[in-house]
Amino acid sequence: MPHMTWPNLLMNTTNKDLKDVIDSVKAYIELDRASGISEFFVDQKNSDGVKLTACGLKPTSNDLKSLQREVSNCKRCSLHKTRRNIVFGSGNPEAELMFVGEAPGEDEDRQGLPFVGRAGQLLTKIIEAMGLKRSDVYIANILKCRPPNNRPPLPAEIEECEDVLKRQIDIIKPKVICTLGKFASQTLLRTETSISALRGNFKEYNAILLMPTFHPAYLLRNPNDKKLVWADMKKIMKELKIVYK
Ligand code: URA
Numbered sequence: 335m336p337h338m339t340w341p342n343l344l345m346n347t348t349n350k351d352l353k354d355v356i357d358s359v360k361a362y363i364e365l366d367r368a369s370g371i372s373e374f375f376v377d378q379k380n381s382d383g384v385k386l387t388a389c390g391l392k393p394t395s396n397d398l399k400s401l402q403r404e405v406s407n408c409k410r411c412s413l414h415k416t417r418r419n420i421v422f423g424s425g426n427p428e429a430e431l432m433f434v435g436e437a438p439g440e441d442e443d444r445q446g447l448p449f450v451g452r453a454g455q456l457l458t459k460i461i462e463a464m465g466l467k468r469s470d471v472y473i474a475n476i477l478k479c480r481p482p483n484n485r486p487p488l489p490a491e492i493e494e495c496e497d498v499l500k501r502q503i504d505i506i507k508p509k510v511i512c513t514l515g516k517f518a519s520q521t522l523l524r525t526e527t528s529i530s531a532l533r534g535n536f537k538e539y540n541a542i543l544l545m546p547t548f549h550p551a552y553l554l555r556n557p558n559d560k561k562l563v564w565a566d567m568k569k570i571m572k573e574l575k576i577v578y579k
Contacts, residue, residue: 515549
């Protein structure tokens with residue numbers, strides 16, 4: 335058979351043949367996807383702004399790398415216009431403990447990594463005081479893009495972005511989530527209770543234990559409250575059977 339380009343092949347093909355070809359390609363893609371291959375995403379979206387696969391199916395990224403790739407060009411809210419980098423999250427994809435903050439600040443936006451500025455350095459110290467490394471835990475934020483001038487996230491931005499965090503949690507399946515500060519705690523717990531009242535007691539988020547605590551940026555301004563955060567971390571360590579050395 336002479337070599338045929340795609341247009342030639344299609345011109346010599348009946349509608350029924352074409353349908354058969356499309357069905358086989360779809361079956362192939364489904365087979366690939368069932369075995370975890372997700373390289374066939376294209377930059378095409380449905381009316382909800384969800385990126386679709388080459389055959390127009392909703393994506394089912396079942397690992398963090400695929401999910402990160404899927405959202406790598408996200409334009410669901412206006413923060414894409416001012417961000418330098420999407421701050422997806424970092425750490426151990428199989429972490430038992432996941433920290434969730436508010437949104438990237440300037441340093442995070444520049445580096446594309448969560449909690450790398452001054453508050454992040456304090457978070458790293460807290461993690462190390464627990465006898466862990468940053469690479470043992472997973473760190474993410476409610477919003478993946480920096481709000482201009484670090485203003486608080488808007489409800490519409492949370493609505494657009496929260497799905498990514500939910501999917502990260504579904505993939506990681508941590509045993510404990512530690513929400514850092516009022517914003518992350520109130521968002522995940524769907525409450526308006528103050529962080530002072532929430533912190534220190536385990537709650538549940540989709541059957542996962544959730545410990546609200548103060549944000550490290552708050553601790554930089556109120557160092558006397560570090561002891562309260564340490565008390566919260568000790569409860570997490572007890573739950574996860576982390577032995578303090
Ligand atoms: N504050 C946050 O809530 N998240 C970061 O990643 C950095 C600072």
